[in-house]
Amino acid sequence: MKKPGKKVIPTKYILSFLCVLCAGLVVLTMINSNIARPIREAVSTIILPVQKGMNQIGEWFSDKADMLKELADLQEENERLKAENEELKHENVIASQQRAELERLRELLELDDVYADYPKIAARVIGKETGNWFSIFTIDKGLSDGIGLGMNVISDGGLVGCVTYVGENYAKITTIINDDSNVSAKFASTSDVCIVQGDLKNFESGMIRVTNINIDANVKEGDMLITSQISDKYVPGILIGYVSGIEDDGNKLTKSAWVTPIVDFSQMEEVLVITQLKVTGEE
Template structure:
């Protein structure tokens, strides 16, 4: 306790001494221009350096204030520029989306012209089963738009699949790559018929399998077009499925089988066309 009181007394003496020094320096500053002799020398040695120091401190503080204001202004400008950059990025993304959508719609229009003999309804894909591939998916058109079960669905450059379920404003489509899909097809150049079977394990390598093609004198070459057959009970004739990528004679020497590269990108489906007439309605023959 005694030591604490001594420290407090010492601090008071220091404070008093510094205060006295400041007063003396202020007096010297006031009278420095009027005095002569030793007092003049003392003033020059003490007051003037102090004045210069105080002046420099004032200038430094002024510069700091200016720098702070400049920094605030720069930060504000940066925020404004960042907002403009964000707006431009959003605008650029929107333009990119519009560009890609335009390209898809142009492709869809070209497909529509390729099958101009069929009436069609355009639809957007709004849902799909789990997995990377559009084996089964939902579109935003239904019975209110004239959609019925067994209507053929096309996109890209050819056949996607067939409508399996219909609601008032939606429909479910099963694509030709689905494991439960079987499509009657034929080689466009020779009319040799075959069965195209869906297989999700194969589509990972970008192909689907065909089977039961008669082993005859007709030569089926790589790159031949495979289209839907006229004997199909649900699929309309002549819709492009894909191109032969491999063909071989089966062990029974009676049939041939192989693989097709499909013309539809089953990993990226956003818009499709639904042909609004079923095979049954066109032929008058009920589907089996």
């Protein structure tokens, strides 16, 4: 196909040029990762619609598969849910009584409602990180929908992670199980503060590791772990998971725990983004 007379640049020159280009890009984006923003926006206008379409196809298939499977289970589940509903009705009555009492006591103590309902935006997961090393997701809402950097993300009532990059129409979420994530958390029952560490190694077993718990903390299996007030990224009071094992660090100062997260990180389809940002006091 080569036209005679037309000069062809040898492949090795192109390769060396591209190598230098890569090295240059690495250095440039290390110094300032915002340089690539315009390119990223441009490319995302091509990729995002395809990703969304592909997801819809995938969901359609899995819905059909689920439907077949579910028909059989549905009746059984209905029975179970009816029984559960009765129980819940009863519990609800007690809970509403307790809430009334709580409000009364709050008024008495002039306490603010600490765990207010946060404003949320629903979003769909449209992409996942390409390798197996990290746990990063893309959602289909971005700046234009009111998503901002550092907003917390929840799913199934549990903490997923926080927004680490926002594009015009998409955002990237780094999960709490990502290998270099750290979340400051506390135990709901005892208010002991600890650190939730994302680690690839632990997540294989379906758990996350919690470190830096005071040795005197009265923590037991089944305790609820929630985000703490002192975290600089996460709003307080979001459920993370339940303790399923405690172990002594052997240094007479701290102990560690294993926590089973609420969120099923491998099966996420829809997430809620909390649009209220954590107020850290620094500008």
